[in-house]
Amino acid sequence: MRAVVCESFDSPENLTVTEVEKPEPGDNQVLVRIESTGLGYVDALTVAGLYQIKPNLPFVPGNELSGVIEQIGNNVKHLRIGQRILASANGGLAEYTVVDESKCTPIPESLSHDAAAGFLVNYCTAFQGFSYWGQLKEKERVLILGGSGGVGIAAIDVARAMGAMVIAAASTKKKRDACLEAGATHVIDYTKENWRDKLKEILAGEPLDVVYDPVGGDYAEPALRSLGPDGRYLVVGFASGDIPKFPINLVLLKRCSIVGVNWGGHIAENPSTYREVMTTLMEWVAEEKIRPLSGEAFALADAGKAMMKMLDRKAIGKIVINPSV
Ligand SMILES: NC(=O)c1ccc[n+]([C@@H]2O[C@H](COP(=O)([O-])OP(=O)(O)OC[C@H]3O[C@@H](n4cnc5c(N)ncnc54)[C@H](OP(=O)(O)O)[C@@H]3O)[C@@H](O)[C@H]2O)c1
Structure with a gap:
């Protein structure tokens, strides 16, 4: 073969x-x-x-x-x-x-x-990331960095299925169009210097509850600074090649948490989670709750x-x- x-x-x-x-x-x-x-x-x-x-x-x-x-x-x-x-x-x-x-x-x-x-990997990571680590609730506002990547597109679909308002960030118009097609409510060009202004405009005075970050690099700190009280910053990956470093006082001042999302590590120690998550996700596929x-x-x-x-x-x-x- x-x-x-x-x-x-x-x-x-x-x-x-x-x-x-x-x-x-x-x-x-x-x-x-x-x-x-x-x-x-x-x-x-x-x-x-x-x-x-x-x-x-x-x-x-x-x-x-x-x-x-x-x-x-x-x-x-x-x-x-x-x-x-x-x-x-x-x-x-x-x-x-x-x-x-x-x-x-x-x-x-x-x-x-x-x-x-x-x-498998992208949907399970998104599901476990939002439900277990992110404690995402209906109507909460989520920012997904690298929204058009494999991890990002799945995260958009899962967050939308969980009833969140989904804001996706990507670097080109073609990529942002892909985010909208996947179900994002709003998109942002995060390569623009003033992208946080656009984010504030979209949020219209409401807090940002969750950041889902598979990219890292220079986008991470502005994204963390955008979180509202009790916000959750989900560390998923570092596709930019740069592992960000945060001033830890930000976490205190903003009363937010930074949580590591590690699907592979989690199921290695909790093998039964794999079957539970896949069963739910396959039901969602059958119900066309996710696409x-x-x-x-x-x-x-x-x-x-x-x-x-x-x-x-x-x-x-x-x-x-x-x-x-
Ligand atoms: N934690 C977990 O359990 C878990 C599970 C699966 C994957 N991951 C991690 O998630 C990350 C993303 O994986 P993926 O498969 O979604 O990758 P991907 O499809 O290549 O998407 C990565 C996105 O990152 C953005 N990006 C920014 N700077 C980049 C650069 N210098 N080079 C490449 N991309 C860059 C790109 O979007 P823009 O051009 O719009 O910025 C791209 O769409 C990886 O680090 C992977 O290891 C983690």
Whole structure:
């Protein structure tokens, strides 16, 4: 089968497709024909050797996918051949991979493989971020930085579904239009020096309750300063490449909290949360309470090009790779 194998930590543009052996499922695993693999900023950093966690070389990148079950292991009880699933798994940039039964979630026909492949991490992070860490309530006002990125688009959809007023910040008109399409109530160009004035205008005297920040860098402190009393600043990621440092007296003066959102870390210690959150989110999909969008799709041979698009700040939404193309 064809796969993208990362032989050394290097620029993603040097990734190529090679022939590798098709895997066999273990007793508690299924063999999945991958239809679509979601890529995040982390995948691009990992290939480049710039992420905090470095996998052993060589490895096949891609950790979340959607596909069809082709073979099942002897002890698999709840899945069947031909079933459409999404999963967190290793080796997503390949035509096939094996996945533990416990990591698979069946998906409805209404959810396309491209939308499903970009769903898991970003929607779970947004759901747990807003409900558990952010204590978001209906009608509260949320500012989402990097609103048009994979993490941002999912956060817009989830915050809207929870009844919040959603203000999304992004750097270009095309990106801000994508935020509006995803359900943002208002958009802001946060590359403009006076963007907080625009935010105040939108808030019209009401407080800002939550900031959802997957970007960091220079946008972070003005966003923190914009929070109202009892506001919650959710630290999600640092796509700008710059980890912000806040004067801690701001937290006291503003009576706000800064909370770390770490989906992967949380489910490693609380595995039952994964199933609970996915069950709720799949219900929301069925009720059309959330509307996961398909990101831009690339062929397997263009996986490196797709990762470069993210690193070059040009991506909109969650990028996916179609391994059969
Ligand atoms: N905490 C968690 O559990 C969790 C889960 C998933 C991902 N994350 C993290 O969330 C962050 C975003 O991931 P993502 O997959 O959404 O990435 P993405 O799709 O590439 O989006 C990142 C956004 O950041 C903005 N940005 C600002 N400066 C940038 C720069 N120098 N380079 C690239 N983008 C820049 C861009 O929007 P503008 O051009 O509009 O500024 C872009 O849309 C990453 O740091 C990732 O590690 C955290």
